[in-house]
Amino acid sequence: MTQQNPVELAEFLNQQALCESMTIKEVQTLLEYTELVTLQRDEVIADVGEVGEALYFIVQGEAALLSVSGTESFEVGRIGEGEMMGEMSFFDRQPRSIRMEARAEGTRVLRLPRVMYSRLRLEHPFIAVNLLEHAIVSLDHLFRQVSTDVATFNEYFYGIGRR
Template sequence: MINMSAEELLTFFKEHNICESLTIGEVEKLTHYLLEKSYEDGEVISDAGEIGDFLAYVIEGKVKLTSNDGQDTTEVGKQSEGTLVGEMSFFDRKPRNLRLTAGKKGVKCLLLTRPMYDRLKVEEPFIAVNILENAIVSLDNLVRHMGDDISALGHYMHGFGKH
């Protein structure tokens, strides 16, 4: 269960374009499948190499995405309030490439675990489809931003400077 009311969650979803077609009644049902969890500064949310057993909506704070090559740890990105994290490994069931840690001020997330998602698919398929569509949009945004970053890096490396 979560501490947010269905009305608060619906408002949050609308503010961040999440599961936009859900009604207040459907959001009320969804609250019974979610778990609210807080993480302190630097606390590991999910580690590289783990297979994702949950996906999470960031409702407060930031999640840092880091990579470790065995010697150095490099921050490769951040996800802030209103974003979805952990969806790739959750759906493809392959080990995570990155470590997810709480940002400096901590982070609060709404988790949807695999067992609860499996129940949701059977008991509330319309809600499950909305979550799946939201995950697709989230991954699409990730790929688009990655493409922009690669393009900018290539532009910079070939001597044209930043733009």
């Protein structure tokens, strides 16, 4: 899927959960506040220790979430097309604990800088509320997955839950 054409990009976004309650005109308005960034494989999107100054929405390809320790890193998750990332540090303004890297050549993300989100919030509150609700759902999915992983680990390691 080539996402160079703004009409194609708006149509793609209109099919995603982020924009399911928006009109095509509202999706096009959202696009006016974002920038489309094309990344090379393994290119860092955002790094550990940075405070999130942008939200990201993958429109093509995928990104890895990496835990970094010294020179070592290991993948803790993947974000695919139609998913948002970077919302934790963006909203709580705390340094990132995870590195985000493109995993496919030509990965494309929509980048919404904080300054543009602030404008969007004032100029188009309905669109901003949709973004915020999507971020809450995204964080909820992350929390549920981590909770499941911790429960599975505890069961395996400590025998909790076994009869």
